[in-house]
Amino acid sequence: MNERARMSGISLLPIASSVLAIVMAFVIGGIFLEANGKDALHAYRILFERGLINGDGLTETFKKMAPMLIVSAGLLIALRTSVWNIGIDGQFMVGALLAGVSGAAVAGSVPNPLMWLIAALAGIIGGLLWALIPALLMVKFSLNEIITTLMMNYVAVNVCAWLVKGPFQAPDVVAPQTKQIPLEDRLSFIPGTEVHVGLIVGLICVVVVAIIFRSTVYGFCLDVVGRNRKAAIHAGLPVGRLAGSALILSGAFAGLAGANDVLGVQGLFKANWDPGYGFTAFALVYLARLNSLLIIPFAFFFSFLLVGGDSMPRRADVPTYFIEMLEGLMLICFAVAVYLERRWHVISERLRGRPDDRVEPETSSGVGALEGLEGSS
Numbered sequence: 001m002n003e004r005a006r007m008s009g010i011s012l013l014p015i016a017s018s019v020l021a022i023v024m025a026f027v028i029g030g031i032f033l034e035a036n037g038k039d040a041l042h043a044y045r046i047l048f049e050r051g052l053i054n055g056d057g058l059t060e061t062f063k064k065m066a067p068m069l070i071v072s073a074g075l076l077i078a079l080r081t082s083v084w085n086i087g088i089d090g091q092f093m094v095g096a097l098l099a100g101v102s103g104a105a106v107a108g109s110v111p112n113p114l115m116w117l118i119a120a121l122a123g124i125i126g127g128l129l130w131a132l133i134p135a136l137l138m139v140k141f142s143l144n145e146i147i148t149t150l151m152m153n154y155v156a157v158n159v160c161a162w163l164v165k166g167p168f169q170a171p172d173v174v175a176p177q178t179k180q181i182p183l184e185d186r187l188s189f190i191p192g193t194e195v196h197v198g199l200i201v202g203l204i205c206v207v208v209v210a211i212i213f214r215s216t217v218y219g220f221c222l223d224v225v226g227r228n229r230k231a232a233i234h235a236g237l238p239v240g241r242l243a244g245s246a247l248i249l250s251g252a253f254a255g256l257a258g259a260n261d262v263l264g265v266q267g268l269f270k271a272n273w274d275p276g277y278g279f280t281a282f283a284l285v286y287l288a289r290l291n292s293l294l295i296i297p298f299a300f301f302f303s304f305l306l307v308g309g310d311s312m313p314r315r316a317d318v319p320t321y322f323i324e325m326l327e328g329l330m331l332i333c334f335a336v337a338v339y340l341e342r343r344w345h346v347i348s349e350r351l352r353g354r355p356d357d358r359v360e361p362e363t364s365s366g367v368g369a370l371e372g373l374e375g376s377s
Contacts, residue, residue, distance in 0.1 A: 013341055013344075014289045014341065015289070015294075017334075017337035017338065017340070017341045018287045018288070018289060018334065018337070020333075020337050021287065021330055021333035021334035021336070021337045022287070022301075022330055022333075024329075024333040024337075025326055025329035025330040025332075025333050026044070026326070028329050028333070029322065029325065029326045029329060030044065032325070033318060033322075036319075038316065038317060038318055039316065042316055043312055043316035043318050043322075046308070046311055046312055046315050046316050047305070047308035047309060047311075047312055048308060049308075050307060050308040050310070050311040051303075051304035051305065051306075051307045051308025051309075052304055052308070057307055057308065059193070059194050059195055060307045061300065061303045061304045061307045061308075062193075062195040062199055062300075062303070063195055063196065063198075063199070063264065063265055064303040064306055064307055065199060065202065065299050065300055065303040066195075066196070066198040066199040066201065066202045066257075066260050066261070066264060067092075067198070067202070067257040067258070067260050067261045067275075067277060068202070068257075068277060068280070068281065068284070068299045068302060068303050069199075069202030069203060069205060069206055069295065069296065069299045070201070070202050070205045070253050070254075070256050070257035070260055071088055071092065071253065071254055071257045071277045071278070071281045072206075072281045072284050072285050072288075072295045072298075072299055073202075073205040073206045073208075073209045073253055073292070073295060074088075074205075074209075074249060074250040074251070074252065074253020074254050074256075074257075075088060075250055075253075075254075075281045075282065075285050076209060076285050076288075076290060076292060076295065077209060077212075077222070077246050077249050077250050077253070078246050078247055078249075078250040079226075079285055079286075079290060080213065080222055080223060080226045080246075080290055081222045081223075081225050081226045081242065081243055081246035082225065082226040082229065082243075083138075083145055083243050083246050083247050083250070084145055084146045084149070085131065085145065085149050085247055085250045085251070085254075086145075086146055086149040086150040086153070086278070087130065087131065087134065087148075087149030087150065087152045087153050087156075087251070087278075088250070088254045088277065088278035088281060089153050089156070089274060089276060089277065089278040090130055090149075090152050090153035090154075090155065090156030090157070091126075091127035091130045091131050091152075091156070091250075091251040091254035091255055091258075092127065092254045092255065092257055092258040092275075092277060092278070093156050093157065093160050093258060093273075093274060094126040094127060094129070094130045094156050094159075094160065094255060094258070095122075095123035095124065095126040095127035095130075095254060095255025095256065095257070095258035095259055096123065096126075096255075096258030096259065096261060096262045096266075096269050096273075097126065097160050097163065097164065097168065097178070097258075097269045098122040098123055098125065098126035098255075098259075099119040099120065099122050099123035099126070099255075099258060099259030099262045099263065099269075100119075100178040100179075100181070100262045100266070100267075100268050100269035101122070101168050101178050101179075101269070102118055102119050102122040103115055103116075103118065103119030103122075103181050103185075103259075103262065103263060104178060104179035104180065104181050104268070105179075106118055107181050107182060107185045108182070108185065112185055112188075115185060116187065116263055119259050119262070119263055120256060120259045120260075120263070122259065123255040123256050123257075123258050123259025123260075123262075124252045124255050124256050124259070125252075125255070126255045126258070127251040127252050127253070127254045127255020127256065127257075127258065128248055128251050128252040128255060129251075130152060130156060130251055130255070131149070131247050131248050131250060131251020131252070131254075132248055132251070133148070133152065134148035134149045134152055134247065135244040135245075135247040135248050135251075136244070138240075138243065138244060138247065139240040139241065139243065139244040145247060149247075153278075157272070157274065160269070160271070161176070161271045161272055164176050164177060164178055164269055164270070164271045165271055168269075170268075175270070175271075176270065176271035177268050177269065177270045177271065178268045178269045178270075179268065180267050180268045181262070181263070181267045181268065182267075183267065186263055186264060186267055187260075187263045187264040196263075196264035196265070197264075198260040198261075198263065198264040201256075201260060202257075202260070202299075203296065205253065205256070206292055206293065206295050206296055207292075207293075209292045210292035210293050213292060214292075221237055221242055222242055222246055224237060225237065225239050225242050225243060225246075257277065261275070279324070279327065280302050280306070280327060282331075283302070283327045283328075283330055283331050283334075284298045284299060284302050286331065286334060287330060287334055302327075305323055305326070305327070306323065309322065309323035309326075
């Protein structure tokens with residue numbers, strides 16, 4: 001095998017390990033269902049029929065994919081910088097609330113594209129400001145962003161619930177919700193489909209993030225900070241500002257995702273509405289091996305899981321938490337697959353009579369061990 005073929009084989013190994021982790025999670029999940037007296041094959045058949053085969057289900061999958069792409073693109077920026085933004089859900093909710101309020105306020109009085117832009121900017125600002133607080137605490141006081149972003153989630157839930165039950169509540173309805181954006185004023189459909197143009201926005205966000213990491217100095221600096229923070233400090237990089245900006249950008253993307261969902265699907269913001277994209281995005285980004293463009297197929301896969309999983313409790317009598325459990329199993333199996341992948345590399349290098357000279361610095365997000373495909377994306 002020549003050198004080019006050998007390198008091609010190595011580059012495919014991370015993808016294969018992610019796929020293997022998904023397969024093993026489905027197997028373990030099936031064993032769990034059978035052990036609880038459920039028909040695993042029937043449940044999985046419903047999952048695939050609803051999320052992939054059924055025409056309406058496939059449309060819903062693409063609609064769900066739009067915010068998933070944007071959230072994951074933003075989360076990738078943070079994780080590639082070794083910053084753990086656990087507050088995705090809170091930033092998403094704040095962005096969605098502000099987008100719903102601002103969009104409904106100007107709907108009908110300005111052209112639709114301008115209304116979409118205003119609502120999108122409101123969502124971006126909302127998510128950005130909600131991430132700004134933990135970013136400042138991280139940079140100025142070295143507070144752990146895992147704790148601060150997680151706590152901000154709980155604050156966001158209660159603040160949004162209070163606002164939508166008080167000053168932002170629609171005056172003509174009893175239910176706690178914002179004023180509804182008329183159906184004709186929401187995001188238009190992609191020609192020939194019933195999927196709104198927010199999906200295209202999501203794809204653009206992923207491509208932009210890929211360009212940032214592949215072709216800009218800023219993206220290179222973020223990668224250096226993520227791979228080895230001590231080396232970045234010795235190189236004179238503004239590590240604090242870079243890490244803080246990554247967290248803020250991640251929040252801005254989450255807020256944009258909230259605006260996308262409100263403008264494309266929901267049309268309003270309801271009290272206690274939380275689609276919970278944050279945890280799913282973590283599983284998605286890591287299974288994509290922190291590679292920007294690989295987010296696209298994995299976003300489709302996880303969107304299909306969410307859409308198909310909605311029908312499983314009713315039609316297959318499986319627990320309502322099964323899809324969340326499946327996502328957790330994927331992460332566990334993924335961790336095992338990464339370990340086996342690294343052991344395979346060490347053994348193969350020894351068999352070739354060469355030392356394992358890879359440099360994998362220890363980072364909080366495991367960037368050195370997980371990322372490595374961006375150059376080919």
